Amino acid sequence: MVQTAPALQLNTGALLPAIGLGTWKSGEEDTYNAVKSAIAAGYRHIDTAAIYGNESAVGRAIRDSGVPREDLWITTKLFSTQHRNPKEGLEGSLERLGLDYVDLYLMHWPVALKADKLATGHWFSIPLLPDGRRDIDVEDWDFVKTWRLMQELPKSGKCRNIGVSNFSINNLKKLSDSEDKLVVPAVNQIEIHPQLPQTELIDFCKARGIVIEAYSPLGSSDSAMLTHPVLVDLAKKYDAQPANVLINWGLSRGYCVLPKSINAERIKSNFRQITVSDEDIELVTHLIDEVGAKRYVQPDWRPWPIFE
Numbered sequence: 610m611v612q613t614a615p616a617l618q619l620n621t622g623a624l625l626p627a628i629g630l631g632t633w634k635s636g637e638e639d640t641y642n643a644v645k646s647a648i649a650a651g652y653r654h655i656d657t658a659a660i661y662g663n664e665s666a667v668g669r670a671i672r673d674s675g676v677p678r679e680d681l682w683i684t685t686k687l688f689s690t691q692h693r694n695p696k697e698g699l700e701g702s703l704e705r706l707g708l709d710y711v712d713l714y715l716m717h718w719p720v721a722l723k724a725d726k727l728a729t730g731h732w733f734s735i736p737l738l739p740d741g742r743r744d745i746d747v748e749d750w751d752f753v754k755t756w757r758l759m760q761e762l763p764k765s766g767k768c769r770n771i772g773v774s775n776f777s778i779n780n781l782k783k784l785s786d787s788e789d790k791l792v793v794p795a796v797n798q799i800e801i802h803p804q805l806p807q808t809e810l811i812d813f814c815k816a817r818g819i820v821i822e823a824y825s826p827l828g829s830s831d832s833a834m835l836t837h838p839v840l841v842d843l844a845k846k847y848d849a850q851p852a853n854v855l856i857n858w859g860l861s862r863g864y865c866v867l868p869k870s871i872n873a874e875r876i877k878s879n880f881r882q883i884t885v886s887d888e889d890i891e892l893v894t895h896l897i898d899e900v901g902a903k904r905y906v907q908p909d910w911r912p913w914p915i916f917e
Contacts, residue, residue, distance in 0.1 A: 612651045612880060617865055619795040620818040621770050623712070626682050627860055628880060629654030631824055631869030637666045639871040644670035646873040648681070650880050656798075656822075656867050658686035658717055659702050660733050668706035684713040686774060688733060692721035692746065692755040699767055714768035715798055716755060719780045720913045721746035745913055752780065753787050760792040772796030774822075778813050779917055785817070798822040798867075801859065803834060803896040804903040811864065821864035827855050829905035839896060847883045857885050858893045 616624040630647040632640050632655070640663040644655055648670070657667045664685060671681060685706065691698035699714055723736050723744045736744040752773075762768050772794040773781075784791055797814050801807045801823035814821050828834040840851040847854065852868065856879055859866040868879045885893075904916065 626654035631867040640666035643871045648674040650877040654682040656684045659688045664705035682712045686715040686717035689722040690724040715774045719752040770795045774798040802828045
């Protein structure tokens with residue numbers, strides 16, 4: 610029997626599968642094969658984004674999976690060059706995915722990029738200034754205005770839920786402190802792993818009914834987490850892999866986890882759920898005291914503060 614993932618209830622009432630497949634940095638064919646493998650292994654939650662350049666492959670794999678669309682949870686994201694027109698961004702993603710709707714549409718970053726120098730339809734290159742920094746659109750725009758437009762999108766039926774990604778406590782407060790009462794994001798997708806446990810931000814979101822999703826839950830390709838002696842020993846204790854310990858550490862902390870792999874066996878292995886003791890959860894949480902803090906995903910958004 611295929612295992613299923615637990616579900617987390619969003620503030621909209623929707624049920625979000627707590628384990629999803631991440632697809633960042635996966636090419637077209639790798640994405641197609643990974644998504645098909647994941648769905649066959651029991652995953653019902655697939656996470657992509659316009660800037661990943663693989664939405665078409667995700668859609669093709671969904672259609673070829675044999676699983677009804679309504680049984681799947683599909684997330685994609687608005688890129689920063691389309692902050693002024695999220696409706697157009699969503700419709701473009703749906704066209705590439707070949708879907709009538711997505712279950713969750715996220716603002717990928719709380720920063721708009723200028724798109725005036727980009728050719729029409731080429732929204733997914735990053736506009737740069739002569740000094741190499743990103744060409745930030747801050748003159749008369751901010752993410753509050755983007756969110757004000759995004760909150761209208763579910764009325765179209767083309768996305769069921771909306772949320773944010775890479776939002777700090779201060780940026781979430783800016784949304785909630787807006788003069789006009791804005792919709793509370795259903796989700797905040799952020800980087801979380803033992804070198805970046807994000808406990809304060811997780812607690813802040815929980816208190817406000819915002820479900821956390823963790824990307825890069827295994828660290829990164831150059832992370833030492835998967836070979837750390839504590840995680841190796843815990844994996845042996847639970848007759849599992851270090852990745853299982855990290856993924857289930859996240860589940861035990863009450864949020865959604867989005868491990869990424871293009872290897873069919875690892876995709877299947879990552880979906881295995883184990884019960885990690887409270888003592889061992891604390892042990893993993895405090896690994897940061899030994900290995901130190903590290904953020905693996907940190908684009909240069911100067912002068913806009915992202916991770917204050």
